[in-house]
Amino acid sequence: MEQHNNEIVKLDNSPPTGIQVVLREFKKDKVAMFSFFGITLLIVVILVAAMFLNQEEILKIKLLERFTEPGVNGYRLGADEAGRDMLGQLVIGAKNSILIAFAITIITSVAGIALGIIMGYYGGFIDNLFMRIIDFFITLPSLMIIIVFVTIIPKYGVLELILIISLFQWMSTARLVRSKALSEGKRDYVNASKTMGTSDLAIMFKGILPNLSSILIVEVTLNFAGNVGIETGLSFLGFGLPPSTPSLGTLVNYATNPLVLSTKWWVWLPASILILILMLGINYVGQALRRAADAKQRMG
Amino acid sequence: MKKNWLLLSVVLAVMFVLAACNNDGKNAEKTDDGKKDNPGQAEETKVDTTTLPMEVTNEGDVIKGGTLRVALVTDTPFKGIFSWELYEDAYDSEIMKYTTNSLFETDGDFLVTDEGIAKLEVDKDNKKAKITIQGDVKWSDGKPLTADDLIYPYEIIGHPDYEGVRYDDDFQNIVGAQEYHDGKAKTISGIKKIDEKSIEITFKKVSPAIYAVGDGLWGYAAPKHQLESIPVKDALIASDAVRKNPVTLGAFKFDKIKNGESVQLVANEYYYKGKPKVDKVVIEVVPSSSIGEAMKTGKYDIATSFPTNQYDSLKGLSNIAILGRPELAYSYLGFKVGKYDKANRKNIFNEKSKMNDVNLRQAIGYAMDIESVGEKFYQGLRVRANSLIPPVFASYYDGTLEGYHYDPEKAKELLDKAGYKDADGDGIREDKDGKKFSIRLAAMAGSDTDEAIVEYYRQNWKDVGLNVELTTGRLIEFNSFYDKVKADDPEIDMFMAAWGTGTNPSPIGLYSEGAEFNFSRYVSADLSTMLENIDSEKAMDPKYRSEAFRTWQEYMSEQATTIPTMFRTEIIPVNKRVKNFDVDYAKETLSNLQTIELTADAPIK
Numbered sequence: 054m055e056q057h058n059n060e061i062v063k064l065d066n067s068p069p070t071g072i073q074v075v076l077r078e079f080k081k082d083k084v085a086m087f088s089f090f091g092i093t094l095l096i097v098v099i100l101v102a103a104m105f106l107n108q109e110e111i112l113k114i115k116l117l118e119r120f121t122e123p124g125v126n127g128y129r130l131g132a133d134e135a136g137r138d139m140l141g142q143l144v145i146g147a148k149n150s151i152l153i154a155f156a157i158t159i160i161t162s163v164a165g166i167a168l169g170i171i172m173g174y175y176g177g178f179i180d181n182l183f184m185r186i187i188d189f190f191i192t193l194p195s196l197m198i199i200i201v202f203v204t205i206i207p208k209y210g211v212l213e214l215i216l217i218i219s220l221f222q223w224m225s226t227a228r229l230v231r232s233k234a235l236s237e238g239k240r241d242y243v244n245a246s247k248t249m250g251t252s253d254l255a256i257m258f259k260g261i262l263p264n265l266s267s268i269l270i271v272e273v274t275l276n277f278a279g280n281v282g283i284e285t286g287l288s289f290l291g292f293g294l295p296p297s298t299p300s301l302g303t304l305v306n307y308a309t310n311p312l313v314l315s316t317k318w319w320v321w322l323p324a325s326i327l328i329l330i331l332m333l334g335i336n337y338v339g340q341a342l343r344r345a346a347d348a349k350q351r352m353g
Numbered sequence: 354m355k356k357n358w359l360l361l362s363v364v365l366a367v368m369f370v371l372a373a374c375n376n377d378g379k380n381a382e383k384t385d386d387g388k389k390d391n392p393g394q395a396e397e398t399k400v401d402t403t404t405l406p407m408e409v410t411n412e413g414d415v416i417k418g419g420t421l422r423v424a425l426v427t428d429t430p431f432k433g434i435f436s437w438e439l440y441e442d443a444y445d446s447e448i449m450k451y452t453t454n455s456l457f458e459t460d461g462d463f464l465v466t467d468e469g470i471a472k473l474e475v476d477k478d479n480k481k482a483k484i485t486i487q488g489d490v491k492w493s494d495g496k497p498l499t500a501d502d503l504i505y506p507y508e509i510i511g512h513p514d515y516e517g518v519r520y521d522d523d524f525q526n527i528v529g530a531q532e533y534h535d536g537k538a539k540t541i542s543g544i545k546k547i548d549e550k551s552i553e554i555t556f557k558k559v560s561p562a563i564y565a566v567g568d569g570l571w572g573y574a575a576p577k578h579q580l581e582s583i584p585v586k587d588a589l590i591a592s593d594a595v596r597k598n599p600v601t602l603g604a605f606k607f608d609k610i611k612n613g614e615s616v617q618l619v620a621n622e623y624y625y626k627g628k629p630k631v632d633k634v635v636i637e638v639v640p641s642s643s644i645g646e647a648m649k650t651g652k653y654d655i656a657t658s659f660p661t662n663q664y665d666s667l668k669g670l671s672n673i674a675i676l677g678r679p680e681l682a683y684s685y686l687g688f689k690v691g692k693y694d695k696a697n698r699k700n701i702f703n704e705k706s707k708m709n710d711v712n713l714r715q716a717i718g719y720a721m722d723i724e725s726v727g728e729k730f731y732q733g734l735r736v737r738a739n740s741l742i743p744p745v746f747a748s749y750y751d752g753t754l755e756g757y758h759y760d761p762e763k764a765k766e767l768l769d770k771a772g773y774k775d776a777d778g779d780g781i782r783e784d785k786d787g788k789k790f791s792i793r794l795a796a797m798a799g800s801d802t803d804e805a806i807v808e809y810y811r812q813n814w815k816d817v818g819l820n821v822e823l824t825t826g827r828l829i830e831f832n833s834f835y836d837k838v839k840a841d842d843p844e845i846d847m848f849m850a851a852w853g854t855g856t857n858p859s860p861i862g863l864y865s866e867g868a869e870f871n872f873s874r875y876v877s878a879d880l881s882t883m884l885e886n887i888d889s890e891k892a893m894d895p896k897y898r899s900e901a902f903r904t905w906q907e908y909m910s911e912q913a914t915t916i917p918t919m920f921r922t923e924i925i926p927v928n929k930r931v932k933n934f935d936v937d938y939a940k941e942t943l944s945n946l947q948t949i950e951l952t953a954d955a956p957i958k
Contacts (some may be wrong), residue, residue, distance in 0.1 A: 114809040134730070135805035202835075207844065209826035291798070295826045311645055312666045337495045344675065 074267075078345040085341035092334040096151060103148035111141035112297065123319045130320035133307060143323050146299035149323040150288075151331075153215055153300075154280035160219040161280075162273050165226025170257045170265075172227070173234025178233070187224045195221035196283075200292045209295060218283060226272055233268060238259045269347040274342055278335035285328055302326050404675030408668040408935040409927055411634060413952030418632035419757055421931070421949060423451075423955060424639040424653035430613025430637060431660070434579040435599045437573040438509045439517050447657050448636055450615055450943050452493075452601040452834040454573040456484070456503070457566060461854035461939030464564045468576075470498070470602065470625060474563075480559045482916045485551040492576050500546045505577040508533075511541055522867070526569035528555040560888040561898050565857040576600040581645050597696035598773035604629045604946035606832035614638055629947040648673055651958035654928040654951075661734045662802045667926050670958040676925045678936045679745040683738050684851040684919040686721070688714050691874030692841050699866050706851065708792075708846050712771035714913040717792075717847070718757030721765040721810050723918050729874055730802050734924065738917035740906045744859045745938070748895065749902040757916055765819045775818055782818040791820040795837060795848040798828035807849070824848075838872050849918070860905065864915075869873065883908060 080085045118136030121128045129142040172180045202217045203209065237243065238261065245255045281301075287293035288302025304324035308314045313321065344350040425431065431444035437454055440446055458469035465473045469720050470490050474483040490498040507527070510519045513536045525531050527544030543555040556568055566572040578602050583592045590745045594600075601605055605618035606625070618634040639647055644656055645666030659667075667675055688708040691701050708714060723737040739756030744750050768774075772785040784790035792814075807828060814821045824844045829837065838848050850872070852863060863885045866876045883905040892898035909915060928932045933948035935942045942949060 112808075114805060114812055116725045116809070119729055133805075134802065135809065204830070207825060295823075309642060310663075311642060312663060 075342065075345045078341050078351060082341050085337045086335035088334040092338065092348055099144055099147045099151065102144045105142060106141050108145055111138050111145065120317055130323055133320050136239065139323065141301045142304060143327065146301045146304050146324065147327055148312050149294060150281055150301045153211065153284045154277055156215045157280045158220060158221050158273060158277045161223040161276065162226055166230050167221040169227040169230025170234045170261060172231040174238045174257050174261065176235065187227060190221065190224050199287065203292045211294065211298065213295065223343040226276065229272055230265060234261055234267050237264055251269060271339060271342045271346050274335060278332055278339060281331055365374065405675060406870065407676055407937040409674040409676060409928050410933050411931065411952060415813045415932055415950045415952055416954060420633040420635055421631050421951065422653045423634060423636040423654040424644060424647060425636050426639055426641050426644045426656055426658045428640050433596055433610060433612045434590060435607065436576060438506050439595060440891045441518060441674050450609060451605045451618055451634055451946060452603040454602045454641055456574055457572050458944060459856065463938065465566060475559065475563055477559050478933060482563060483551060490602065490625045492600045492602060493621045493623055494600050496578050496622060498574060498602065499549050500552050501577045502574045503552050504544055504546060505572050505580065506573055506575040507541055507544055508587055509575060509622060512585040525570045528557060528558050548706050550794040558890065560890065562857050562859050562888055562893050567859060569858040574602060605634050622945060626945065626947045630950050648926050651867065651928065651956040654956050656926050659924050659926060660925065661731055664732055664734060664924060671811045672929050673926045674929060676927055676934065676936045677922050679743060680921040680923045681745060681855065682851055682921055682941060683741065683743055683917050684852045686847060686849050686916045686918055687873040688847045688914050689841060690874060690914055691844055691876065693869055693874060700871050700874045700876050702874060710771055711913060712767045713773065714763040715812065715825050716767040716817065717819065718913055718916040719760045719767065720813050722759045722813050726806055726809060728805055734922045737918040738920045741860065741909055741915065741917050742858055742902060742906060743854060743920055746901050749858055750904045751903045754906055754910055756910060761817050768817065780818060781820045793824045793844055793846045794821050795824040795834060795845045796828050797834045797850065798830050804828060860884060862886055873914040875912065881906065930957050
């Protein structure tokens, strides 16, 4: 009873901080809570399991095991048309897709945030210049251009794929951060810092950035889900990872063969379900975070 | 019937319908070996190509008229150039098979017979050929076929403004063709009109290929009365006479053309073999991914260029008969050992090139487990090829040739002998100087199956210690693949491709010093002599020619600059309402379309 009272008192005294709001939002939204733990667990399991798998062994083609059904000969999820273990491919593919999406998210977020804050803080010519560049990039049909890049570069691997996709994914973050930084830059605390002689860099990244953190977390989370989608989508179309590297997209791509689609469900269904779970989960978490960041939408 | 290597290979390679033949005793033996390794599965998955019939006859009462529904299996729209002189896309020729302007009929050896519209008489001593129209033949618009219509195609192809692919070395074999093409002469001096029904052509040389409509002889007529007024430059290829309402000599004539999508044909009442019993033929483009389902649900009677790797989806269908026949094609693995000199139009062999080591090339061939790939991935519809001549050319094919069967031990031995040794103990061989050695392979993109197959071969090569990497790191899309191979891209050491041979098996267009299609760029004095022998005048003697073919096949097998990998079987699903359908090259239903009959109003489901 006493504790309960204490809590109320506390709340009355000071507005809840970012983390508290987020926690309350998750407590109210059971689906988001469940998603958060589910996704974290799933990603950890996939990453750990992938470390113990021998990729070369799994990708070895065994013609005798062509389309082995799940549960036969020690293939827990069956084998594809080249006799490669689907479970192993699923884990490695998921690991690749997740890590690539992760890398893209980090690269684009860092670039987008840095650019956005600089634009918002300085405004004027710099803002104008970069906004026009962003406008230009946004008008480009990025998926098509990514595909073209992927086909023309001579040496092609995971790193190249990450860089190419990143090249076309930083704009929305930059724009969002810029608009927030623009309004934040006019606040008193910024002006105060300026008069105290704090360097521009310190104001931008120590002053303004933390005030944008809640919106950034939302943006990054949702971007992550989007990037998993882009990578798997490209691989599905055959322009993602090179053939010797499994990805969720390539696994789903097997379903384009009507025969596989109708009779060999174990080849494509697990990967499809995994993508669905990943996307839904991340999105639920992202939605909860978004509500937490916007006082009007909060449930808790 | 004209050879067009590249175009044929376009379709063949893209659609994966290239065929195999299993009639040869040696091949049959090899597949048996495979079975012993793996008794259980082989039995269910392998198709014995010899049991696929070439002909189907269905019971039931024939209906009057009716519409034959044909599926043209392709993932790209057809171009719609309905002229034998101008078309480039092989899908157009698939459609034109129903309306053909072909003058000659051919037999099982693809040699001209006397049964066609025209008769061919060759005077080999004077290097002349006489073509005579037999009887009264009319175009589909009722105008009679005359000698002028026989000459006109030569005037189109030889025309100075002609931009198509058929003005080639072969065509220049006609006396005066070159002068006409260069604009120095008004007519082709070697072609003479004797009377309204016959013409005479004089050649620079006459070889046995002429009986397979080679040596520059053209197998089709062109309706001069319709085309005469249209200039060849740009206008002809865009004209309605080619695109919308071409006049034909075949069983059917064009009715409606929806460009790139479908063609509706109606019976040609003037067809010289009699009006077809079927009223209409509708040919529609169907994507390769849905053709299996479309056949199953009875949307079509016949599917052309059916993708081999979807054979499974046809198995066990009660409304379909599956016909099979050997394809006039082979897949191969080629090694780049030189460059093409564009200015002088000839291949230059480079002795110092990376792949110029016969032991290395042979070892690569022995290391490939082609037998299992054919059996598992193609259900036996493809078998290991032992020669660069498909077995369907029985008189030229060398069945005794051993070829490169799967023998990793022998491969290792050869590599050791050649000096490729694993110096640093990582399981991968180094080159003769002990430096890191990797081979770059260019392979064509297609279905997932192709990816798995290429990975499997790479695994095979790794087993013998060869590090093979993919040029560009992935499989290459069809068009850019051939662009790269043709341009001798320095990133390519070897490449996996396929040739359609056409009906004239003469290899001179693919392996001679002057041939741009000689992608491996291998040239030697011996090879040139052998190729010349095959098409020499002496080779008019069938025995000599067949011997010349054998010598050449053995030589190529030994040199291993081009290793044949697979022979292919084409499968043609036919709905059971079609009364009679035959795909035997000698008596194809497609050349006797007047006989086709249906037993129901719609395809059986």
